[in-house]
Amino acid sequence: MFGNYLIGLREGLEASLVVCILVAYLVKTGRRDALRPVWLGIAIACGISLAFGAMLEFGTQELTFEAQELLGGTLSIISVGLVTWMVFWMKRTARHLKADLHGKLDTALAMGTGALVATAFLAVGREGLETALFVWASVRASGEGSSAPLIGVLLGIATAILLGYLFYRGTLKINLAKFFRWTGAMLVVVAAGVLAYGVHDLQEARFLGGLGDKAFDISETVPPDSWYGTLLKGVFNFQPDPTVLQLTVWLLYLVPVLTLFLVDRGRPAGAPKVRPADSDSAPAS
Known part of the structure; x- marks a missing residue:
């Protein structure tokens, strides 16, 4: 449940910050008339995202077992690729996100209502x-067979909306660069588990071999139905009996990606220092 809460919080906060920046800029520049098309674009983006999620959940139930596993494994790997790109993208652009959105919004304001709807839709829809x-x-x-993962996601999104509102009101300020850095690192760990599970799906679909080649089996030490086994499964997608291929893929992803993400690139010689205020941003400022 914690892993899913983290996903909802991290992704939801990115979307909340985007919304806060767009709305605050229009209010600050006296363009309240442009708020309606912006909210329309945001609503369309949310609706399409919900429809996409429902399609993934209910549209695959009539498939055969092997087809479900093949589709699930493929989409899991694609989702890991997208999330990996997202955390590195946010690490690079977090400090400049406000300026980038302001520039796009200025262009959309000059073009008209349709451009405003499209700008808000694209900004929120991707997230x-x-x-x-x-x-x-x-x-x-997670394979919990309960509503706990969905509850975790919803709680994460609700927390993100609350934080976004507090940012907008100017009553809360945190170091967003550090927040995205550490939540991004935790998401990489979660993504590694999703990737390993996706590989297992492809093995069960007979697309990849080695399903019977276990790297180890500690099911007796860490029973999957125990409270600590459930906790490890929910947070890290831990599996007590992974295949050799699963473990290999997990290590080949986690070690280099997490290292690259956490290692700071040195500031170029002569480059100006970034003031703390630049990274402790509140969208409404």
Whole structure:
């Protein structure tokens, strides 16, 4: 449940910040008349994201077992790729996100209502579709057979909306660069588990071999139905009896990606220092 809460919080906060930046800029520049098309674009993006999630959940139930596993494994791997790209993208652009959105909004204001709807839709829709796909893959990987993963996601999104509102009101300020850095690192760990589960799906679909080649089996030490086994499964997508291929893929993804994400690139010689205020941003400022 914690892993899914983290996904909802991280992805939801990105979308909330985007919304806050767009709305705050229009209010600050006296363009309240443009708020309606912006909210329309946001609503369309949310609706399409929900429809996409429902399609993933209910549209695959009539498939054969092997087809479900093949589709699930493929989409899990795609979702890991998208999330990996997202966390690195946010690491690079978090400090400049506000300026980039302001520039796009200025262009849209000059072009008219349709451009405003499209700008808001694209800004929020990407986050929504990524969230729907990764949540679906993560819930499949958790395999809890209960509503706990979905509750975790909803709680994460609710927390993100609350934080976004507090940012907008100026009553809460945190170091967003550090927040995205550490939640991004935890998401990489979650993504590694989803990737390993996706490989297992492809093995069960007979697309990949080695299903019977177990790297180890500690099911007696860490029973999957125990409270600690359930906790490890929910947070890290831990499996007590992974295949050799699963473990290999997990290590080949987690070690280099997490290292690259956490290692700071040195500031170029002569480059100006970034003031703390630049990274502790509140969208309304």
